Amino acid sequence: MSILIDKKTRLMVHGITGREGMFHASQMLEYGTKIVAGMTPGKGGEWVLDGKVPVFDTAKMAVEATGANCSVLFVPAKAAADSMLEAADAGVALIVCITEGVPVQDMMQVRSYLDQRGTRLVGPNCPGLLTPGECKVGIIPGHIASAGGVGVVSRSGTLTYEVLYALKARGLGVSTCVGIGGDPINGTSFVDALEMFEDDARTDSVVMIGEIGGSDEERAAEFISDRMSKPVVGFIAGRTAPPGKRMGHAGAIVEGGSGLAVDKIKALEGAGVKVAEHPDAIAELVAERGRKARRRVKR
């Protein structure tokens, strides 16, 4: 098992004929993801990726013709809101928006509409999802993770890769890696992902990678304390970031008093989470917890 994506995922790629869309679609295909459709208005009828993937003009047509149940978006920021709504209306259950730079007011409207319909969104401004050995939706390099029992959820993109890389180096496999993205308004929160990992039979521990800004990590700490039985290892980026300075993501603005790394770390530690000092230490902590768990089992 895994969460969100697996071998049954039938993927549609929005913006497949663009440079990034095409590059990552070929990477996903190579990884083994079932890409059933591409979507680029005006290019319907073409076949791409060595004639393996048909392109459609509209998401509705793509879903009707191929039974796609998941959409991944490589579209310009100004088209992202429209593409998310289009995918939801076409009936896919899961939308993964890689696009960064989506206006935040667009996201509030999109979330409101998607919530009404019960469509799950991951992102925007995220690296997507990876269930090692089964399915990759997004841009996480496939070769840096192997299958296993560690669930990974992260607000960051490349920092996540660091962690996957270190886990693999220690022989630790991953159930699913969920990049939720760093934008202030997004689809899937830490709590959403933790809840899914808690319920997932394959996942036996979770790594959670947060950042300064917002209070999603604090809510996650509350959830972990109240509801999680599985061990969680955490990391918060931005301990040395000067308060109030904007750090690339809108999500990284330190909002008056709350949102500081120190508060998030305190909240997580209060919930029993082992918080790593630097990214390389995460894998070490996961391995340690694993050893302890095994020791407990042995006794």
Added chain:
Amino acid sequence: MSILIDKKTRLMVHGITGREGMFHASQMLEYGTKIVAGMTPGKGGEWVLDGKVPVFDTAKMAVEATGANCSVLFVPAKAAADSMLEAADAGVALIVCITEGVPVQDMMQVRSYLDQRGTRLVGPNCPGLLTPGECKVGIIPGHIASAGGVGVVSRSGTLTYEVLYALKARGLGVSTCVGIGGDPINGTSFVDALEMFEDDARTDSVVMIGEIGGSDEERAAEFISDRMSKPVVGFIAGRTAPPGKRMGHAGAIVEGGSGLAVDKIKALEGAGVKVAEHPDAIAELVAERGRKARRRVKR
């Protein structure tokens, strides 16, 4: 029993300090309706109707202070959309909008929002509700109906009174009378009301009064045919109306081909509904069905 309103209804009256609001609030109070609050922005703190009803500035305050669970609106058309949204946000479960002349695009937005929240609306442009002997919400004259087993649902206002009057004259009592209003976009449809009457233990037969325009009656016919066990007597106003002429209600525009009285009557008769030729005949048909039912019981 009855539907929508009864002795437990705790009513808030929007626009209670206006001329119509005050007149009908006093009529409702006299009838025995529990009016727990009035609502007029800027008049909070006053007491009206011989000091029996406190007035609040906002619906939220009124609901918090009095536990109102139903709102009736006597507000100007341009304030109606706002008042419906306000009542819904304040948490009442049932809103009855008497106001006529509400812009139709406002109603589409309001319905969309109310549906998200699960708030029931009756109206706008309707006479409201009457559960004889228990509660009156709106402007239906109380003295023209007595308690009994006939459920009445109608798109019309005054035509409904005709029917109630005739039913009473024949000694036939009413469980609840629901004026759904004649506007093209409204809250409660014929099907909604029929469904509630079908499930209501007190109601043993139903009178349904339609009009030309739209296709709500046709959908009701389908529902009656598929789901109703109780006898239904119908009437459709506008047999002699020239097609395409606007008849006061936006709801009475005959929309290209469908919406004609003849089609509605045919649909209802096809569903086993006895359709009266003129309003006075409705009560007669109800009485007749009642006699037949009693004869069936006797045999």
Added chain:
Amino acid sequence: MKLHEYQSKQLFAQQAIPIPRGRVAMTAAEAKSIAEELRGRVVVKAQVLVGGRGKAGGIRLANSPEEALEIATQILAMQIKGLPVRKVLVDEAANIQAEIYLGVTNDRAARRPVMIASAEGGVEIEEVARTAPSKIARLHVDPLLGLREYQARDLAASIELPREHWRAFIDIARGLYEAYRECDATLAEINPLVITGAGTLLALDGKMVVDDNALFRRPKLAEMRDLDEEAAAESEARKYGLSYVKLDGDIGCMVNGAGLAMATMDVIKLAGGAPANFLDIGGGAGADKVAAALEIILSDKSVRAVLLNVFGGITRCDEVARGILMALQDVPLSVPMVTRLVGTNEEEGRRLLAAKDLPTATTLAEAARLAVAAARQGVAA
């Protein structure tokens, strides 16, 4: 409120929908000078608020300014379905390659706006809808989100519009939806939306109906009302918030509530008579409204009897009675009048009328019988 073609197209143009160059003219001379400005062939189109102008000869092509003068002279002398033509629109003639239908209206059943498109525009859309429903594409719009670009694209794909026209079609569809929103319309349609020889899209004809209930917040649209196009009695009625439609019979009706008014007409017919009008005095009608309503009814010379049917809800019977008595001070009652007042404050209302010797009925059927008899007596006398 219906808008003229030229008004609708102006509103479309405000949303960047391409329309033909052209202007409206009140006289043939004006039409000629517009044709001179436009150069080349022009179309002269009667501006009346009824359908079927084309079949009636109200839309004609002119090859020169002189011909435009001649045709405009003829059209401005026409009546179409009883309405005199007072204005013509003079538009540059278009080179038409294909005709599309595009419209947006309220879907009562779905409780949201619906956009409708068909590759077979130009003819009666209802006819296509009836005979070949698969050729009509329908798309519902979330009233809180509006028409999104992808939806307009879905529509273009649904009617199999050639892809080179998608961009233009999407912009026009979104513009049309905006016009519908901004004008509180109940209908906004372009028929035909043409593909020209130059490969562009052009709104050749336009129609809008505006929600009367929303005119309070659309003052510029309220000013567009064409008083010329309304019967004087209907304009007068509207001034007092009354809803009046002239019909062919001889029994004037004054009723509160549209449903009861229609039922009253039905019952008059069942009693062997014919209603002279539909008149709904509405809810909460005061004495002044009732007085105005009576004046309007009595100003119709074919009226031989009046049936006043009021069941008191918002409108109280005593107010109605006072309105009648007030109106009778100004308007001598030239025909018999049967009144029926039931409901709120009914005794007081009946008492007031009885004091002035006005006959009253209790049931609707009785009232209709009395009115029909009174009208016949009038004819006999």
Added chain:
Amino acid sequence: MKLHEYQSKQLFAQQAIPIPRGRVAMTAAEAKSIAEELRGRVVVKAQVLVGGRGKAGGIRLANSPEEALEIATQILAMQIKGLPVRKVLVDEAANIQAEIYLGVTNDRAARRPVMIASAEGGVEIEEVARTAPSKIARLHVDPLLGLREYQARDLAASIELPREHWRAFIDIARGLYEAYRECDATLAEINPLVITGAGTLLALDGKMVVDDNALFRRPKLAEMRDLDEEAAAESEARKYGLSYVKLDGDIGCMVNGAGLAMATMDVIKLAGGAPANFLDIGGGAGADKVAAALEIILSDKSVRAVLLNVFGGITRCDEVARGILMALQDVPLSVPMVTRLVGTNEEEGRRLLAAKDLPTATTLAEAARLAVAAARQGVAA
């Protein structure tokens, strides 16, 4: 993007929010002539994009045009929190009876706009929120419906605003929400919103922050960016779509992804060093972006070593390597540089760099150690 007070207030005025009469001045002489126009007492306010102007002496009252000249001269010579004052706003002085706070921003947790009001405006709203949270009223807005009149009224009632000011407050709140919507703001606030001696409401100070991601559709706002207020390196970075913030240390960082960039800074600190900057080259960064980033880092004279940390996702390692090599053709590498490339096409990227004798590391900790050592050697040398 932060807007100046005078810009924010202009945008508020477009939504019919009452603001004091006044104008912005670039020179003291201009300030004097504005004071002459306005007559009476004026307030001279430094226009800089930082808080705490008042405490720093950047907001002062002038009783005459001469005094305005003198004060403007002083303020225009000031630096506030390191930023030189280049403009002053000269506003009519108001007769203040009470100060309210009113603002709208995005609530991340609720995923919708939140409107915040307090009867205790004028002071730091965060302070009130911390010490007396009950004095802050919060109201969430449905992003599809917008701020409705009843909600603004609820807010007025929540802060116990005297009823005679409700109408004005409701209009201002709805105007502020419109400004927030129309400008794609992430923050729009009026602090203080004052009740004047004449009993009117007036937006005495205003602040807006606009979503940079939405500037593509707000061209008029994009023009409002004050380039004077940004460090040259930050402006330069933005041109290339880079996110750059100057810091105090000596190790220049170039990283892809904000999270990894922050983690890299954290690890540098853990290794005993200090980062000279935050620099996120973003996703999909091509060679030109990387080259520009390197130029920006090397233009900082306190940089003694560079740590380039790229984990390839959207940005492919070979592209990054080519960017570095290209930049090195223009910019001689004046300090040691440690690179770390992992991820998509990593071998190709490393191969390209190794061919030019650039040192590479595999783990982040190792890279940080090497960079810190290199910076120290640089100091020792």
